[in-house]
Amino acid sequence: MTRPKTMISRRTFTTLLAAGLPSIAYVPHSSLAQQALLDKPIPSTGEQLPVVGLGSWITFNVGRDQQGIENCTEVIRAFFAAGGRLIDSSPMYGSSQATIGYALEALGRPDTIFATDKVWTNGKARGRDQIKDNLSLWGLPQFSLLQVHNLRDWQNQLSTLLEMKQSNQLKYVGITTSHQRRHGDVETIMKSQPIDFVQLTYNAGQRAAESRLLPLAHERGIAVILNRPFGGGRLIRMAKRNPFPDWARAEGLQGWPDFLLKSVVSHPAVTCAIPATSRADHVHENMLACRGELPSARLRQRMLRHIEAL
Ligand SMILES: NC(=O)c1ccc[n+]([C@@H]2O[C@H](COP(=O)([O-])OP(=O)(O)OC[C@H]3O[C@@H](n4cnc5c(N)ncnc54)[C@H](OP(=O)(O)O)[C@@H]3O)[C@@H](O)[C@H]2O)c1
Secondary structure (H helix, E strand, O other), X not given: OXXXXXXXXXXXXXXXXXXXXXXXXXOOHHHHHHOOOOEEEOXXXXXXXXXXXXXXXXXXXXXXXXXXXXXXXXXXXXXXXXXXXXXXXXXXXXXXXXXXHHHHHHOOOOOOOEEEEEEOOOOHHHHHHHHHHHHHHHOOOOOOEEEEHHHOOHHHHHHHHHHHHHOOOOOEEEEEOOOHHHHHHHHHHHHHOOOOEEEEEOEOOEOHHHOOHHHHHHHHOOEEEEEOOOHHHXXXXXXXXXXXXXXXXXXXXXXXXXXXXXXXXXXXXXXXXXXOOOOHHHHHHHHXXXXXXXXXXXXHHHHHHHHHHO
16 A cells, blocks of 8 residues: 655654644645555556546536536546546446446546446356446446446346456456345355456445455455445435544545545445535545545454444
């Protein structure tokens, strides 16, 4: 994991606080921007990914509303400007793929993108056709990662994705779920199939993946993407109604989005989280979790307990 280069050490920070300099409790954003991005390796290759990506369900499904499309373009512009790379979508997300395609074109096709999409249909032939459509909507020759969405027809679709990887048409293969009732099936696939990624729900309010799936991913060297890191918005809205704790500020955390995201991306098995947003200012807040330090195991437990008690 990349260590921040211009970070004030926690000891210096504590010493300064003790010396009566509470005004440094927030590291100025300009210096945050100069810090190295927090990233983690994809276990199967060692390629580094920033710990925060960008989701697209609902938020980018704006149909043909040009104002909505331009707004999403600004969200994606802010994401790349903050060092973001992984954008996640699916043929299940209405017009989101087309919105992303428009934004990528408008932004000059940033080559740092880690394009992540899904296959969500039945039958091999339909799966292959859908992947072609997905590429055309994004305006890309290839995806970095394709995932079987919600395990739909996973035997057929996974075999196609593994064939594509074998023939260098795809770098990484994965599966997704956001339903706890599918964790048994996810576990079976993680144990039996050569997947690079698993995408699942894990946040301070939904911690079921902690017991089996996260340890299994760690053990088998499978990268983990966290969907619904804000519980679909409920968790972040609830947290923002509460005062931000002084102890969290003293630990260098930069507000609730930073707090919630770091409370989960700091889990050793987790590679990144993919919050979705329709607002560029929220992208700035969320990308703060790519700066500073990741909490220790002890601090992470304190953060999770704090959210549970809210
Ligand atoms: N099975 C699957 O494969 C699966 C299932 C579910 C989700 N996913 C993926 O995971 C992504 C994330 O999940 P999600 O979209 O369900 O939920 P989420 O990221 O947990 O929450 C999104 C909500 O959080 C709000 N939000 C984001 N940043 C905020 C901030 N800084 N302050 C206040 N509110 C903020 C957004 O509202 P604003 O627009 O106002 O910011 C939006 O309503 C999806 O978009 C999708 O790409 C995959």
